[in-house]
Amino acid sequence: xxxxxxxxxxxxxxxxxxxxxxxxxxxxxxxxxxxxxxxxxxxxxxxxxxxxxxxxxxxxxxxxxxxxxxxxxxxxxxxxxxxxxxxxxxxxxxxxxxxxxxxxxxxxxxxxxxxxxxxxxxxxxxxxxxxxxxxxxxxxxxxxx
Numbered sequence: 001x002x003x004x005x006x007x008x009x010x011x012x013x014x015x016x017x018x019x020x021x022x023x024x025x026x027x028x029x030x031x032x033x034x035x036x037x038x039x040x041x042x043x044x045x046x047x048x049x050x051x052x053x054x055x056x057x058x059x060x061x062x063x064x065x066x067x068x069x070x071x072x073x074x075x076x077x078x079x080x081x082x083x084x085x086x087x088x089x090x091x092x093x094x095x096x097x098x099x100x101x102x103x104x105x106x107x108x109x110x111x112x113x114x115x116x117x118x119x120x121x122x123x124x125x126x127x128x129x130x131x132x133x134x135x136x137x138x139x140x141x142x143x144x145x
Contacts, residue, residue: 001028002080003047010054013086016101019144023105024050026140027112034132036117045080048115050108055087074107074114082111105141109133 004024006017028048035043042048053061055071061083063069073092075083084107086100093103113133120126 002045004028005047005049006052007050008052008086010052010057010086012054013090013100015052015086015104019101020050020104020108022144023140024048024108024112026143027105027109027136030136030139031109031112031116034113034116034118034136040115040117041078041080042112042115042117045115048080048082048112050082050084050111052084052086052104055085058083058085058088074111076111076114078115080115082108082115084108084111102141106133106137109136109140 004021006021006024008015008017032042058075059069059071061075062072065075065077071085071088073085073088084104086104089100089103089107092098093100096103098106110129110133113129118125118129118132120129
């Protein structure tokens with residue numbers, strides 16, 4: 001199992017880091033089981049680092065690496081770094097009736113799925129990825145309640 005690190009590098013929102021750490025730890029084996037191939041980065045990493053940042057910061061990274069200066073929910077790097085935006089989680093969580101922590105948990109699992117080889121550029125794969133990550137999130141959060 002890779003070492004799992006979670007950091008909060010934004011100050012505006014107050015996620016529950018202990019709960020999110022438990023989500024990540026419980027979700028990891030489920031995400032590993034969903035990996036698309038034995039060569040997926042998720043299966044070969046020594047460490048995965050999750051960092052919660054703000055919209056301005058994720059916009060900067062999004063522009064630098066993906067040539068899109070807009071905020072986004074999750075950016076995943078295959079070397080095991082996953083960035084998630086707390087600001088986006090607050091906005092999108094409100095739209096879906098989710099708390100900040102629930103939305104961030106979804107984003108963290110989404111990042112793990114990307115490391116497992118899943119992509120969401122094409123509608124059919126995005127739909128399947130969404131179904132799998134929702135199932136994982138439900139399983140993990142039910143287990144942690």
